[in-house]
Amino acid sequence: MRPLLAALTLALVPARGLTGDTDPAVRLLERAIEIEQRGPALAEIWPGYWPPGQPFVLYLPEVGATFGGEASPGGATFREGPLEDVRFWYVLDYPGGPANTVALRLETADSNLDTLFHEQFHDFQSDAFRWLGEAGGEFVDISALDDLETFTARVEIERHLLREAISATTDEARQSLVRLYLAAREARLGDAPGDVRLAEDHMEWSEGTAEYAATMAMTVMEAAGATSASRIAARLSEPLFSPGQSYTRSVFRGRAYGVGAAQAWLLDAVDAPDWRRRVEAGQPLAQLLAEHFARGDLPPAAAPPVDDDLRAEVRRQLAALPPAPTRVAEVLADGERWLELVVDVPASRAADLGVSFRSDFTALADGLALNNVDQFLLQIDDLRVEARDRRIVLASSNSAEDRHEAVYFLELTAAEARTFEAQSPLPSFPTLELPAEQRAIIEADGDRVTVRLTL
Numbered sequence: 001m002r003p004l005l006a007a008l009t010l011a012l013v014p015a016r017g018l019t020g021d022t023d024p025a026v027r028l029l030e031r032a033i034e035i036e037q038r039g040p041a042l043a044e045i046w047p048g049y050w051p052p053g054q055p056f057v058l059y060l061p062e063v064g065a066t067f068g069g070e071a072s073p074g075g076a077t078f079r080e081g082p083l084e085d086v087r088f089w090y091v092l093d094y095p096g097g098p099a100n101t102v103a104l105r106l107e108t109a110d111s112n113l114d115t116l117f118h119e120q121f122h123d124f125q126s127d128a129f130r131w132l133g134e135a136g137g138e139f140v141d142i143s144a145l146d147d148l149e150t151f152t153a154r155v156e157i158e159r160h161l162l163r164e165a166i167s168a169t170t171d172e173a174r175q176s177l178v179r180l181y182l183a184a185r186e187a188r189l190g191d192a193p194g195d196v197r198l199a200e201d202h203m204e205w206s207e208g209t210a211e212y213a214a215t216m217a218m219t220v221m222e223a224a225g226a227t228s229a230s231r232i233a234a235r236l237s238e239p240l241f242s243p244g245q246s247y248t249r250s251v252f253r254g255r256a257y258g259v260g261a262a263q264a265w266l267l268d269a270v271d272a273p274d275w276r277r278r279v280e281a282g283q284p285l286a287q288l289l290a291e292h293f294a295r296g297d298l299p300p301a302a303a304p305p306v307d308d309d310l311r312a313e314v315r316r317q318l319a320a321l322p323p324a325p326t327r328v329a330e331v332l333a334d335g336e337r338w339l340e341l342v343v344d345v346p347a348s349r350a351a352d353l354g355v356s357f358r359s360d361f362t363a364l365a366d367g368l369a370l371n372n373v374d375q376f377l378l379q380i381d382d383l384r385v386e387a388r389d390r391r392i393v394l395a396s397s398n399s400a401e402d403r404h405e406a407v408y409f410l411e412l413t414a415a416e417a418r419t420f421e422a423q424s425p426l427p428s429f430p431t432l433e434l435p436a437e438q439r440a441i442i443e444a445d446g447d448r449v450t451v452r453l454t455l
């Protein structure tokens with residue numbers, strides 16, 4: 001048994017540069033205290049996001065967890081042993097702590113904390129942010145873009161201009177670069193269907209602001225490290241396309257983190273009046289940026305042209321993209337055996353049906369395909385399905401009268417599929433746990449098994 005560590009223990013170890021030999025439990029406690037000490041600066045990032053006493057948990061499996069802020073009111077404390085309810089890299093509203101406790105699972109005692117600060121911002125958003133009108137979805141129909149090559153090349157030009165704007169050393173240079181950026185963006189989106197702009201605005205608003213907050217928080221935590229500007233510039237220098245990921249995933253989600261963070265950073269840099277409150281009220285970052293930098297009293301900027309080298313590079317990247325399905329039926333047709341899971345809950349409980357996953361995914365017009373699931377958890381009350389190492393498709397849900405139905409498809413191996421028999425208790429497998437005690441109607445006909453879980 002490792003003794004419970006007190007702050008006194010911490011005073012005996014050097015404060016900085018601890019890696020290697022340091023007891024991971026000591027390091028974990030030390031990091032929690034660092035977060036607490038920087039609380040006042042973290043609270044300045046965005047009012048309400050990291051309030052004084054923000055409760056948090058840093059968890060290192062095999063070692064234990066430190067509890068900080070209001071999760072341990074007398075000062076950060078370490079407890080050894082596993083936290084059974086932290087299955088994923090982070091948990092928002094950690095059930096063992098006060099409201100809004102954010103829990104982060106670390107790989108090592110020195111792992112980066114940006115996920116903690118990013119995800120806590122999402123928790124804050126869920127209370128403080130209201131998007132106006134229709135929400136932009138994860139899926140964007142790129143077949144509606146008539147020149148994908150030019151569209152993508154302009155995306156790259158915009159990222160470059162934003163990077164330059166953030167790194168600019170004079171206000172004048174920054175202003176003209178932002179205006180060029182806005183002109184380039186308008187030239188690109190002016191030709192595109194309206195839902196493309198909506199998807200971009202929405203993703204920048206949600207992920208970009210979370211990325212902005214996490215970047216500012218990491219700058220606070222690593223005061224001797226890189227500036228927030230160079231952190232965001234580095235994000236904008238990352239390749240647009242990640243290996244194995246679809247166009248939509250890379251361009252509409254992946255791009256939005258750096259671009260949205262840069263837009264927020266620029267609004268902050270010029271002290272745009274009330275910009276955080278207006279973002280909370282649902283205004284897109286790019287719109288606020290245009291209000292500030294592309295006003296009618298300023299000379300108009302012209303979008304930069306796409307040069308041949310960039311076009312050739314983009315063409316090469318587009319050719320290397322993996323094929324991406326756009327509908328649930330296409331993904332299902334690509335697999336041999338599927339378990340169709342229908343989860344049927346009272347309509348009043350639909351919002352409590354929680355689905356968490358860790359996986360690469362492809363957004364579909366009618367669902368979401370999880371391509372190689374590391375972890376999947378579906379839970380409402382004590383009804384729970386856990387799965388990994390397989391493809392899973394989240395199909396659409398239907399609400400009728402007083403019931404709500406959500407449909408999921410889990411890919412099965414031949415051996416797993418053979419185990420299901422109509423009207424039998426649900427089997428479980430090493431990588432797929434089904435609620436055996438559930439009253440489930442099963443239709444099993446070899447390659448398609450249907451199970452209905454009812455709450």
Ligand SMILES: [Zn+2]
Nearest residue numbers: 118122207210
């Ligand atoms: Zn996020």
